[in-house]
Amino acid sequence: GEKVEQHESTLSVREGDSAVINCTYTDTxxxxxxxxxxxxxxxxxxxxxxxxxxxxxxxxRLIVLLDKxxxxxxLHITATQPEDSAIYFCAASPxxxxxxxxxxxxxxxxx
Amino acid sequence: xxxxxQKPKYLVAVTGSEKIxxxxxxxxxxxxxxxxxxxKKPLEFMFSYSYQKLMDNQTASSxxxxxxxxKNHLDLQIxxxxxxxxxxxxxxxxQDRQGATEVFFGKGTRLTVV
Numbered sequence: 021g022e023k024v025e026q027h028e029s030t031l032s033v034r035e036g037d038s039a040v041i042n043c044t045y046t047d048t049x050x051x052x053x054x055x056x057x058x059x060x061x062x063x064x065x066x067x068x069x070x071x072x073x074x075x076x077x078x079x080x081r082l083i084v085l086l087d088k089x090x091x092x093x094x095l096h097i098t099a100t101q102p103e104d105s106a107i108y109f110c111a112a113s114p115x116x117x118x119x120x121x122x123x124x125x126x127x128x129x130x131x
Numbered sequence: 132x133x134x135x136x137q138k139p140k141y142l143v144a145v146t147g148s149e150k151i152x153x154x155x156x157x158x159x160x161x162x163x164x165x166x167x168x169x170x171k172k173p174l175e176f177m178f179s180y181s182y183q184k185l186m187d188n189q190t191a192s193s194x195x196x197x198x199x200x201x202k203n204h205l206d207l208q209i210x211x212x213x214x215x216x217x218x219x220x221x222x223x224x225x226q227d228r229q230g231a232t233e234v235f236f237g238k239g240t241r242l243t244v245v
Contacts, residue, residue: 063135066233066235117228117230118179
């Protein structure tokens with residue numbers, strides 16, 4: 021089955037810098053890749069997604085890149101702010117009934 | 132206002148007992164799910180339901196039984212509780228199947244089995 025690896029378990033950046041979180045997946049059938057954010061003591065909150073028919077998607081300060089050949093995708097947060105501090109989960113969907121999550125990256129943005 | 136309501140927020144149970152975790156969603160979604168998050172396995176898919184029918188079950192144990200009395204309800208019954216069941220259980224929902232659309236999560240029920 022699909023396995024999603026999230027390479028950075030923790031990431032610390034200074035406010036205003038960019039943060040990049042990298043993920044890889046194993047199942048070539050995966051075609052939908054959402055990202056979620058979890059703040060302390062809360063549930064997951066959708067932030068952005070990308071589908072396999074494109075290789076780049078941007079929503080304000082968030083950019084997602086997808087490299088299908090390498091089975092790799094990444095989340096870029098530009099001009100980081102302290103409120104971006106949270107745990108970010110990448111995920112991959114090999115079919116419409118399943119989403120497999122990565123292990124999470126704790127992002128700390130310091131002022 | 133939260134659109135996915137999970138009750139209770141915290142739950143302490145004795146080993147061997149049975150508990151029901153409640154979930155209701157007011158988003159008009161057709162699909163609902165249960166996920167489990169613990170220190171050992173960060174976020175683990177358990178069940179998916181679509182139009183009150185079980186679509187996928189990734190739990191190895193029959194001690195975990197989802198119950199859907201209404202389209203917007205998906206409770207989780209756990210029997211013969213073990214300390215290893217201690218985790219935060221998240222209910223989630225989506226308009227369509229989760230591999231196609233955004234999934235919305237509840238705030239979770241933190242279960243501790245002593």
